[in-house]
Structures are given as C-alpha cells and as structure tokens.
Amino acid sequence: MTSKLSNAQIAWRAAQDIEDGAYVNLGIGFPEMVAKFQPPGRQAIFHTENGVLNFGEAPPAGEEDWDLINAGKKAITLKPGAAFFHHADSFGMVRGGHLDVAILGTYEVAENGDLANWSTGPKGVPAVGGAMDLVHGAKRVAVITDHVTKDGKPKLVKRCSLPLTGVGCVTRIYSSLAVIDIEGGRFVLREKLPSMTVEELQAVTGAELVLPDVIGDLVAPEVS
Amino acid sequence: MTSKLSNAQIAWRAAQDIEDGAYVNLGIGFPEMVAKFQPPGRQAIFHTENGVLNFGEAPPAGEEDWDLINAGKKAITLKPGAAFFHHADSFGMVRGGHLDVAILGTYEVAENGDLANWSTGPKGVPAVGGAMDLVHGAKRVAVITDHVTKDGKPKLVKRCSLPLTGVGCVTRIYSSLAVIDIEGGRFVLREKLPSMTVEELQAVTGAELVLPDVIGDLVAPEVS
C-alpha cells in the first residue's frame, strides 16, 4: 500500500464539509479531533450528549471544572450562547433530527449503511453509550476511520460481521484513503488519494465501489 | 327534597380532605372555589395545566398580568416557591401521578368510577381541554357536584349516558347531599345531610348506595 492520511488529516477532511452554523455531535475519541480543524470563518455549534450546546475546547490543565464535561468525560469550556439541558432534552435533539452532522468512529461500515462501532464481540463488558441514538440522530451521519484494520483487513465491507450499532444509517465515510458516500445501498467513490489507483483502492475495500464520472483527489495538508 | 349544600359548602367540604403540603389541581369553574376553603394551618400547592405550581389567588382588578393565568385563563398570582414549566412537563406531572388530588366538576359519575364531564352530546363545538388527562393524573380523583341535575335527575348513575371523560377513574364524590366513595365498582356512602334519610338519598341516586356501619353527618358552615 502507498501512503495514507493520518487521523488528524482524516479529521481535517471531515471538518471541511461542516458548514458555518451547523449543529454537530462528535463521537468520543478520534472524532473529537474534527473540532480542531474548522475552516476559517466557519463556526459550528457542538453538542454533547450530557446536556451542553456550544462548548469549546478543553481548559488549561489545572483549570478544569469537573461539572463541565463532555460525553467523553473530558473537561470542556463554554462559548458565548451556550445552553445546558437535561439528558432527555439532549437526546430529543439527537433523535429528533435536529443535529446537522454526527461524526462517529467505526469498527466496520457496510455498503448498505449499517454501522458496527460498539462491540467487538461477546467478551468483556459491553458498553454502548449514546452511539445507537446518534446514528439515528443527524441529517448526515458520517464515519471517520482508517480504511483497513491494523491487520490490513477492510473496514468497509459488504455486510457487517460485528454486532450492529445501527441499520442503514451512515451516509458518508471519510477514510484514510478515500471519501465515499453511501447511496442506494452502494459505496460511491467521491475522492481518493491521488497516489492510488481505483484498482488499488478496490483491493482494500470489502464491497464494490461505484465509480461516478468525477472522482476528486483526496488531499489534506500536514496537520496534527 | 329538603335542604342541600350550596356550591360553596360543597367546595368547603372537599377542602377539608386536602392535607397540608398536598399538590392539587382544581378543574376550571366550580372546583376552583375549593382553594378558598383551606383549613387554617394547611397550605396546599396548586398546579395549573398551563405550567405553574404554587399559584395564589386572583390579583386585584386592574393589576392583572395576562401572561400569568391559570387553565381557566383567569389572572393569578404567585406564592413564594412557585415554578414555571412547559406544557409537556406540566402534563407529565399530571399523567405521572405526582398530584395528590384532582377535583373536577361533572355531568355524570357512575358507580364504576366512570366520569362524564366534557360533552353533553354531539351538538355544538366539542372541547375537552385537560380533563381526560386529569382523570388519570392524581392519587385521588374527586368530583364535586350537585347531587341531581336542574331537572332533578340523578347525576350519580349506574352507567354514564353521556360521552365519557375517563373510565373507572373517580374515587370520591362530594355532592350537595352526601360524600360517597367509589370502591369495588359501588357507591359507598360515607356522609349524608343529617336532615335526610338514607331512603330519601337513595331515591335521588341512580345506583345502589352501599351502607357501611358508620355513616357520618355532612355538615358545612355557612360559607360563600
């Protein structure tokens, strides 16, 4: 395989599609990185499941207020125009389709839009958090992910083999190699690394890529 | 028929059963009168469907704030410790069984606890308001009513003939002649006017009165 985008670059690419004024939920962990890369002049409003809208970045170490945290239980700050609300109202925002974008991590994503990102199987302690709500919660549900597993196996698959988080919910994938839309139960290739051929990309993708007339170059600056 | 209680006296009698600190909803119209007759040393907290807890009496004429009204759209005042909330939270309080007592007016009430108080038939414009929620909303649902209609027909009946507000919901009736509990689908006589015999009361009641060993005297002071 040739080069691939770093996690920061994947997050950067996802951030380019978030419009000014969009209401956005970023999943715990890797997706949180997207907030760092908002294009100049745009300001998204970030939602966290535990009842805050319009929070900002982490406070300096030592200045944390542990009553002011995000769903990942990291300390946050508020921006002007923030609001607090309880958990049912918070998930009303999610489930009611009021978010413009939710960006989640994933173990597997299938060409039919199925997502598996909560359980790697029956071992250990299962924990689902808000993922099963978030996948039904936004006008656009996107995943950001390495294109393949650490063992080189496809994470973009025909059908998920791991326990599902949601059925037919994902609309766009930002991977380390490509940007792919899910339309009509198919992977539609929108952008790929210019250094890769379509055949190379298809070889590490677990379901057929639909190839539109125009396929853009996936290019991200050096970010971290 | 001999003497009977005035509406004010019926309201007075109902008020005697409201404990200190009870959360109470009084239906629009006649039931609102109950608030006037709280026994000394007791303070109920009144709830109104449009989103206020712990409201007080009407302001003096000319001092109304028409953003501060009750479900009957009459101007009210607030007592210390009041709270505002939206309509879904307000009916959550009702439907969730958080009220101790709801007191409603009625056209008919049946020995099985069925209540008919919202429609006198298909003519005119139907209007139900919050009655169908309130009848399921309180630990005790009581009605206050004249014992008979203006034509002298029983309002306490075997089965309601008018459209129902709720099924099996009423637990106590304060009438102009008696206090009656509904238990096991029967009218159980608790108190009656001392000037009346049981037979006279039965004659103006549309279903059989169950007679316990002790039947109290229904006595109310002159109030208005």
Added chain:
Amino acid sequence: MDKTVPDLAAAVAGIEDGMVLMVGGFGGSGAPIELIHALIDRFKATGSPKNLTVVNNNAGNGRIGIAAMIDAGMVSKMVCSFPRSADPRAFTEKYLKGEIGLELVPQGTLAERIRAAGAGIPAFYTPASFGTDVAKGKPVAEFDGKSYVQERWLKADAALIKAELADTMGNLTYRKAARNFSPLMAAAAKLTIVQASKIVAPGEIDPEQVVTPGIFVNRVVEVADAKQEEALMREGVAYS
C-alpha cells in the same frame, strides 16, 4: 450564525399554502400576535398562505390573532384541545357551517404529541382518553394491567413563537406562564420563527436559564412593544 431577521414580513416568509402551522400560547399568554398579524397581512396582499392547519390549544378569541386568521379564511383545520374562548365566534361560526375542520386532542396528549415530534418519538402510549369517543379508531394496549391509547407524534412545517429574550443564536427565555406550548412547538417544527421582546448578544442569557436552545430556532425578530392578546381583547381591538 446570526438568526435575526429585519422585520416581521421577513420573519414569516416561506409559510405556504397547505402547511401545518403551530402557534405558541395558551389563550392570550404567549400568543405571538405580531407574527400572526404579519401572516394575515401577507395573505391579504397575496392570497397566501391559505388552507393552513393550525395547531394551538385554543381556536382563537375575538377578532385578533388566530381568530382573525380564521375570519380571513386562511385556516382549513384546527388541531386543539379547547376550541372555546370568551369570544369564540370566528371558529364556531365556520365550524357549525362545516367550513373548518377540527381535530380535538386532549390537552396533555396534544402537548406530548408535539413533544414527541421534537424528540423523534413516532408514537407513545397514554392513559388519557382510553375508553372514550376521542380514542375511537386508535390502537390500544395493556401495560402492567392498565389500558392505554397509542398516540402519534404531531409535526409542523412552521411554528410561530413568542419569547421574552432571544440571543442572536436563537437561545430563548419566556415570560411567566407564556412558556406553555412554545418550547415544544419550537422543537416540533421544521421552520421555527420567534418574536422576542428583546434580542441580545450570545452570552447575555445565562446558559443555565436558556429554556429553548437555539438549535430549535431558525429566525428571530425583535418586537419590543409586543401586544398581549388578552389586553387587546379587553380594549375591543379587531384586526381586519
């Protein structure tokens, strides 16, 4: 991110024929009179919007607000719990002539159906109306030995809301009991239009005190001298 619009006409733009329109308020408390009258002005000038389905607890009072919309012939159906008022003639006359429809919904069910729409809950069960004419034709089910009626969410194309404070991002507070249905409707409508007594900068409303977060609001217009419907009624005002 600035949701303010310059005037009432701009605020009510995009409300079109046949839409479902939620209108905040309970009686006069919280009634967005100026937004409603701006919509009537547009109808009088252009013939649109008409055939509206209007959702409100009541069906108008006197000759102002929702009653004036009905009088003007803009409303084909009301969804409400209590289509009566001190002066209900606008609705009553048309209803008795069969010129306007009515979906009668118990008040708590109306509130919960609107709340469900905003919260993405397509259906729920309530004890209210079980065994009554109002529940006819609705699915019923038993839970823990008690019977309940299944009710569906109630969504709107647009909502007209009266707030006290708004910031430019659409965060809202309400005044006293004028809160009532408004936070629910703001979340249940695709296009939520707010008149506020005062518009302030983001950060001027304490985040603890925001009642309707801006995520539910699309447009805000300042109406500093907003009229109270009940006060107008008592002055005998008619809007026509």
Added chain:
Amino acid sequence: MDKTVPDLAAAVAGIEDGMVLMVGGFGGSGAPIELIHALIDRFKATGSPKNLTVVNNNAGNGRIGIAAMIDAGMVSKMVCSFPRSADPRAFTEKYLKGEIGLELVPQGTLAERIRAAGAGIPAFYTPASFGTDVAKGKPVAEFDGKSYVQERWLKADAALIKAELADTMGNLTYRKAARNFSPLMAAAAKLTIVQASKIVAPGEIDPEQVVTPGIFVNRVVEVADAKQEEALMREGVAYS
C-alpha cells in the same frame, strides 16, 4: 411543607433491600457522593440495603460512589449505558465473575425511559437499537415507513440527586452539566432524596429558573462542602 432533613442518615432512611435506586450524575458530574456514602455507612452498620438495582449512566469509577457500593456488595444489578470508566474494576471484576447483573440500555433510550416513568408514559417507540442485538426480544413497529423499537418506562423506588440550590419546598437548580439525568430521575422515583449545596427559603429561587419543581422532591439535605467525584478520583481517594 418543609422537606429539609437534618442529616445524611435521615436523608437516606427508607431505602431498603431489593429496591430500584436511581443515582443522578454522568461520570462525576452530578454524582451525589455524600448521599451514596451515607447509604454505604448504613449498609456497613446494619447489613442493609443490599440487592439493590442501581440505575446510572455508568457503573462506577475507582473506589468511591457507586463503585464503592458495588465493592461493598450492596448492588445486585446495574442498569446503564456505559459500564466503563477510567477505573471500572469494581463493576468489571464482579461482572466477569457473574456476581452482578447488567441491563445495557442505549443512553438516549435510558434517558427517555426514565423520563417516560416520570411522565406516566408506559411505553414509547424509538429508532435507537432497531436491528441490533440490544433490541432482541423487544416489540418493533413501523411508522411512516421506518422501523422502531418499543421501550418501556423505567421507574425507581428511590432516587439520589445532587442539586446546586434547593428551597425548603424542594425546588431545585443544578450546576452546569451536572444537570444531566437528575431532573428525569427526580420525577421517576417514588422517594426522591436531594443533597443541595445550599438550601434557601421559598421564593429565593426565581420561578423561571427552577429546573426541578418541588412536586418531584421528597427530602432535601444541605451538603455545603460537597465533593466532586472526579476531583476525589484525582486525589486517589477510596471509600471503604
């Protein structure tokens, strides 16, 4: 009408073996540490309450709060969305040995089930978990062409809640994101027990700013110097 109680022991009286206990908070934010530790104290002195089913978003962290209840052997089952934390060993060890039960509920469904209990809604439909293992055995239904899972209300015998201000009638405010599940749990429990940083007289909380009205609250105890769970964790505190 005064709902204040003199001390923590009086506050947690009446929580008995086998009860369903809701505990407010999300992680450390809003965790009523002092009420939980008072309950542990009673268990250590009397052997009760035990066999508790505890409802919380998480399943404890470190050796304090809910984790300390689990360590003490008071909890037979957790109902939560995310039984993991920085230091989840109290739950994890017992769970892997089969000594504690787990009902895993998606977070939004957990919030809505608790809200439904408080609001008298026995069941509702949600898209969350449809088609997943978590929905196995639950009724499903289609509305407007989309599939949903039926979920039931989740009630509790008692709830432990941490508030910021309380008045003596039980009206509450919360501090920042410490609000989370607490207003829902206060309404869903038969016996709602609140620790507040400060108790004030009725009227000292603006009626517009009350988050939990007193109708949902049974007891209030002042804990002026309440500890924050996350801060205790970082100090390495264990409660035993």
